[in-house]
Amino acid sequence: MAKGPTKAETFLRHLEPLRGALEAYCRRALYDRGEVQDVLQSVVANAYRDFDLYAQGTNFRAWIFRYVHLEVLNYNRRHGRDRHEELPAAGPAAEEARSPAPDEPLFRALLDDPDAVLDQCDEAVAEAVRELDPVGRATLLLQAVGEFKYREIADILQVPIGTVMSSLSRSRARLRQRLVRYGEEQGLLKREAPPGPGDQRGDS
Amino acid sequence: MNCNETRQHWDLYHDSEGDPALHFQINEHLAVCPDCAQWFAQQSRLEHLLTEKLKAGPWTPDLWDRVLTSAGLKRPVPSRRLFLLASVAACAAAAVVLLFWGKLFSPGVPAQDLARLSADWHERLSQGEEPVQFHSESDLAVEAYLRKRVSFPVRCPPRKDAGFAVSGAGTGELGGQSAAYLAGAIDSTPVSIFILHKDSLDKFPDQLRAVRRKNPHHCREGDYQMVLRLIDRNAVVAVGRAPADSLEKVLNAYASYPDHH
Numbered sequence: 001m002a003k004g005p006t007k008a009e010t011f012l013r014h015l016e017p018l019r020g021a022l023e024a025y026c027r028r029a030l031y032d033r034g035e036v037q038d039v040l041q042s043v044v045a046n047a048y049r050d051f052d053l054y055a056q057g058t059n060f061r062a063w064i065f066r067y068v069h070l071e072v073l074n075y076n077r078r079h080g081r082d083r084h085e086e087l088p089a090a091g092p093a094a095e096e097a098r099s100p101a102p103d104e105p106l107f108r109a110l111l112d113d114p115d116a117v118l119d120q121c122d123e124a125v126a127e128a129v130r131e132l133d134p135v136g137r138a139t140l141l142l143q144a145v146g147e148f149k150y151r152e153i154a155d156i157l158q159v160p161i162g163t164v165m166s167s168l169s170r171s172r173a174r175l176r177q178r179l180v181r182y183g184e185e186q187g188l189l190k191r192e193a194p195p196g197p198g199d200q201r202g203d204s
Numbered sequence: 205m206n207c208n209e210t211r212q213h214w215d216l217y218h219d220s221e222g223d224p225a226l227h228f229q230i231n232e233h234l235a236v237c238p239d240c241a242q243w244f245a246q247q248s249r250l251e252h253l254l255t256e257k258l259k260a261g262p263w264t265p266d267l268w269d270r271v272l273t274s275a276g277l278k279r280p281v282p283s284r285r286l287f288l289l290a291s292v293a294a295c296a297a298a299a300v301v302l303l304f305w306g307k308l309f310s311p312g313v314p315a316q317d318l319a320r321l322s323a324d325w326h327e328r329l330s331q332g333e334e335p336v337q338f339h340s341e342s343d344l345a346v347e348a349y350l351r352k353r354v355s356f357p358v359r360c361p362p363r364k365d366a367g368f369a370v371s372g373a374g375t376g377e378l379g380g381q382s383a384a385y386l387a388g389a390i391d392s393t394p395v396s397i398f399i400l401h402k403d404s405l406d407k408f409p410d411q412l413r414a415v416r417r418k419n420p421h422h423c424r425e426g427d428y429q430m431v432l433r434l435i436d437r438n439a440v441v442a443v444g445r446a447p448a449d450s451l452e453k454v455l456n457a458y459a460s461y462p463d464h465h
Contacts, residue, residue, distance in 0.1 A: 008277050020263040028258055037267055044275040111246040118253045125257055143219065144255040147437055150221050169215055175254060 011051050014060045015044070021061075022068055024145045028129050029072045029137060031079070039075050043067045065146055066156045069138050076134070106180045109189040117183040128178035132171050139164055140171040205229045207240050218248050220436060220459045227460030231453065245418075252419055252434075316379040318408040318432065318441065322398050323425035325378065326443040329387050330394035336387045337374030346373040350384045356401035357437050358384050359458060366457030367450055368395065379407050390454065395444030397454070405439045415439070420455060422448050435459045 005013070022043070026036040047067045054063055110117055129137055135157060142153045150168075154161040183189035210233045216222035217230050234241045272278035328334035338349045350358040353375045370388040377383060381404035386397040405412040411432055415421040420433035431442045431451040440458055442451035 012272075012277060019268055021259075023263045023267065024259050037270060040267070040271045041274045044271050044277070048275055048277065111250060114250045114253050118257060122257070125254070129258070141258065144258045149436075150219070165215070168219075172215070172251070176250070179254075 007051060008048070010056075011048050015064070018061060018064065021145055021147070022064070025065070025068055025141050026072060028126070028141050028145065030075065031130060035075065039068070039071050043071050046071070059152065061146070062148065062152045062156055065142065065148070069142070069156055073134055073138070103180060103184070103191070105191050106184055106189045107176065109191075110176070110180055110183055116188045117179055117186075120186070120188075121179060121182050124178055124182040125175070128175050131178075132174060135159065135163070136167045136171040136174070139167040140175070143168055205233045207233075207237060210234070210237070210240050211243060214244060214247055217244070218251060224460045227456070231456050231460075235453075248419065252416070256416065316408055317425075318378065318405075318411040319423050319425040319430045321378050322396070322430060322441045322443045323428045325376070325385070325398070326394070326396040326428065329385070329396055330444075336372035339372040341369070341371060343370060346370055346386065349373055350375065350386075350399075354382060354384045354399075356382070356399075358399055359435075359438075366454050367391065368397075368454045368457070378404075381407055390444065390446040390450050393444055393446045395442060395446050395451065395454070397458070398441040398443070400439045400441075402434055402437050402439050405434075420452055422452070431455055433459065 022040065023036060026039050027033060030036060030039060043064070047064050054060065129140065132140065138157055139153055142148045142156060143150075146153075148156065150161050150164045153164045153168075157164070159167075180189065210230055213222070213226060213230060217227060220227075234244060269278065325334075329336060338346065340346050340349070347358065350373050367390045368388050369390075370386055372387045373385060374387070375382070375384050378398060378400060381400055383404075384399045386399070388395055388397070405415070411421065414423070415432050415434055420431050423430050423432075425443075427445055428443050429446065429448045429451055431448055433440050433452075433455045435455070435458060440455055442454050444451065
């Protein structure tokens with residue numbers, strides 16, 4: 001009689017397509033590249049240990065990202081980088097965060113020609129991500145790197161979906177503020193950028 | 205919906221989240237407000253570039269070897285001497301292959317063209333040269349059919365209110381990449397929608413570059429219009445003789461559906 005795949009084979013088959021996303025998430029969420037291996041080792045060991053609890057056919061991607069999120073959170077806390085913070089509230093704060101608080105003309109210049117800044121801002125982006133609060137950072141990375149929907153992110157982080165929406169909005173705004181600041185410091189963004197569509201914004 | 209209200213919902217629209225009715229209202233506003241349409245496009249482009257930057261970097265085989273070995277999921281790497289021997293043999297084999305490859309295919313192998321391949325496939329389907337594998341005008345039935353047959357996420361086909369009337373579906377390959385298709389029509393003009401996993405675009409470097417510059421990407425292939433859009437984990441291509449705007453509208457509607465996978 002033919003033998004079915006072993007637990008290890010099944011686990012590896014699930015893990016295989018997610019390696020890039022898992023590694024990228026850790027690289028962005030941790031403070032030192034050298035820490036990525038430590039965290040991934042713990043994640044893989046713990047997830048494999050608990051793999052019997054995973055219900056086949058359900059969302060493995062979300063299942064293992066919960067392990068990654070918790071491991072990164074613990075790792076950063078253990079090393080005194082992230083404080084335990086209150087979850088950001090949903091509501092008006094999201095609206096506030098959405099408006100591009102940075103210098104409006106410079107932000108428009110960034111929108112007109114983002115490549116000029118993005119081509120050379122690797123370190124600024126990495127720094128901006130690390131400066132986010134833990135939930136904001138996790139939300140941003142789960143959405144961008146993990147490609148999760150809001151509902152999935154809420155399940156992974158075990159927070160309300162409204163918190164995911166406000167956190168993501170705030171994190172995006174902060175990242176953009178940092179890009180504008182970087183562009184200004186490096187002389188890549190000019191204040192006298194031509195007026196964009198926002199100038200004549202009216203209700204249709 | 206006015207400009208302010210529309211712009212406040214950019215996140216939801218960009219992330220294909222929220223109520224389909226909201227997306228419909230936003231699309232309606234964008235169709236008549238070029239300022240907001242440009243604003244949305246610029247915001248989405250910046251976000252797309254940032255996302256690419258956050259994801260950048262392939263996974264590292266050495267690191268994963270160590271991770272899997274330490275978790276007991278992989279045997280340790282063989283001895284250094286054996287490894288060296290294997291490396292030399294592999295290099296020699298690679299050199300031979302490259303030599304032959306260079307002779308056979310110089311000056312270079314042309315990259316695959318997603319526009320041509322999808323236009324050809326659409327033509328075969330619309331001319332009846334290739335039978336549509338599954339006939340149905342039911343969104344749910346078509347979705348259920350496809351989900352059993354492809355490993356990547358496939359969403360509900362676009363609603364008829366976006367102008368696309370689905371008539372069937374099937375699966376196959378585009379340039380060696382697994383793909384699903386939705387056959388249908390916009391105002392009686394045959395249109396096909398091809399869905400691939402986003403990573404499959406690596407095999408179509410021209411289109412990958414183009415859609416990274418501007419998502420969605422428009423082009424023509426013979427008599428056919430083609431619009432390619434990255435939607436979550438998919439690359440979705442709409443092809444047909446329908447106007448490009450109509451094809452894009454269909455893809456926008458497609459994007460407004462939640463990803464159930």
